Amino acid sequence: MKKNILQLTALCLLIIAITFAACSKNDNKSSSGGSAKLELRLTDAPGNYDAVYVDIQSVKINATTDSTNGWTDVPLIKPGVYNLLDFRNGIDTLLASVDIPAGTISQIRLVLGNNNSVVVNGASYPLNTPSAQQSGLKLNLHANLTPGIVYRLWIDFDANKSIVATGSGKYNLKPVIRTYSEATGGTVQGTVLPPDAKATVMAVNGTDTLYAIPSIIGFYRFAGINAGTWSLYFVPDSLTGYHNSSIANVGVQTGVVTNVPTVTLVK
Missing domain, CATH: 2.60.40.4130 (Immunoglobulin-like)
Structure with missing residues (x-):
């Protein structure tokens, strides 16, 4: 009987130790700060138009050395159409806020939808958009993210340079974009x-x-x-x-x- 009690006690202590180790491992993972929080924001350089509507459907980031398979989707707060001219003179809007593994972000991919247009002198014109609608505009960025730190990353459209008039009453969207980040x-x-x-x-x-x-x-x-x-x-x-x-x-x-x-x- 005494031997059985000792065996049972040892088993209980082993279970407790394993449980504590598992909990400690999980909590240490969070406390070690292996991830950083990234806020993705949209802003705009001034453009001489009444409005520039851009259909932003998804954003992907790459924090690896694999430019083909290293992409991670960033869930957007509200995919859809944004008027770039609403975000001039330092105004921006939050596209996404996510926790990602700390490290270096090497590239961003911005995927546009079909509902892009420009308003000129009160008249609206569709914007013909390049193949970025399917594969995404690839933007180079080298941002080092420290574990536990919150960062803001801006996608800065230059509306004036991004709109190209064809001369036949049509307009093309060839995005000129600057990206930059800072710790907050x-x-x-x-x-x-x-x-x-x-x-x-x-x-x-x-x-x-x-x-x-x-x-x-x-x-x-x-x-x-x-x-x-x-x-x-x-x-x-x-x-x-x-x-x-x-x-x-x-x-x-x-x-x-x-x-x-x-x-x-x-x-």
Whole structure:
């Protein structure tokens, strides 16, 4: 009987160890920050037209060295027709927001639909579009994405250069596009223990207050926050009996991940 109990206990401990290892592996994968968040935005250089309507159906990105098979689809928030002239003088619109593996984006492919047109002196004309409607316009970009950082990537149409009049009352769309990216703020991450404190983490800078709910192993992250000096507050569930804690003067830099020392709450 004693031998059976010992065997059963050992088996239970093994199961617990395997379960904990699996959970730790999954959470460490997220906490190690193997991905970056990418915001894809559309903007426009000025053009001398009443409107320029472009039918954007899909966007693909390539973060590999395989220019043939290394493409990943980026789900668009709203595929369809956009008036480029709505996004002049620094105005842009969000096309997509996705988590992608960190690394270097080498190319973007923009796939257009058939509903492209230009309005000139109040009259609308269809825009004949090149083969990019099927295969996609291939745009070169070399953007290095750091794990845990939020980036914005702009697709900047030059409407004036992209519209070509044929001389017979017809217009062609031969897109002239510039792409560029930048990091938007920095990232603060760390761990608050023990998990049974059920803590909420607050990041405060002046009037800005952000909240994070840690994972089951206590990992938390604030991404895309403004550069500056922040204070962190660790507030446990009031029913757990743990006391609050805080860390002042946490420096945040754009494009940098700041790792905060582990905080252990006490009763």
